[in-house]
Amino acid sequence: KAGVTQTPRYLIKTRGQQVTLSCSPISGHRSVSWYQQTPGQGLQFLFEYFSETQRNKGNFPGRFSGRQFSNSRSEMNVSTLELGDSALYLCASSPGLPPGEQYFGPGTRLTVT
């Protein structure tokens, strides 16, 4: 069974721009979670989706948003990028039983200049 995939793997953006990251979960998994990892703040929960509904949201500004499609694929968007948004963004999928064992993708490394 294929693992969690994330695209793109690397991204360089300029302050003020917006970015969209994509995550495809393991086949059959209905829950997708997003995390941000930075050296200063560690791994922080962004949000979790199950059957196209956001069930939980972390403590991030409204510039961070996400959605899930009917095929369970998920996207997250960051608008008006700031230098502090430079991070590794990790996506995890789980079968959906709350919360269940999570499996992580390789991540998208975003650099904001």
Added chain:
Amino acid sequence: GIQVEQSPPDLILQEGANSTLRCNFSDSVNNLQWFHQNPWGQLINLFYIPSGTKQNGRLSATTVATERYSLLYISSSQTTDSGVYFCAGGGHSGTYKYIFGTGTRLKVLA
């Protein structure tokens, strides 16, 4: 919210040594996982262990849910064990998110 503490923050071992990593939770969790993060950032699942004990080769883990802690044991360590180990707890208070600890950075010397 729930706090997750990991200890020690850093650990240096000689190849062949054993080690114990600890994870404490400030509140009860229904799910608990241990991960190893490789140098490329990928989080590798080690154990899904809400309670009890599991073993996988040289690694084993024990979670005592009633006392809100989990332990990861690494025996006969190898240089390939180097990296950062995270524990994460989820399912607390009916939520659907995992809270991660700050990690233990392990370096195994040849």
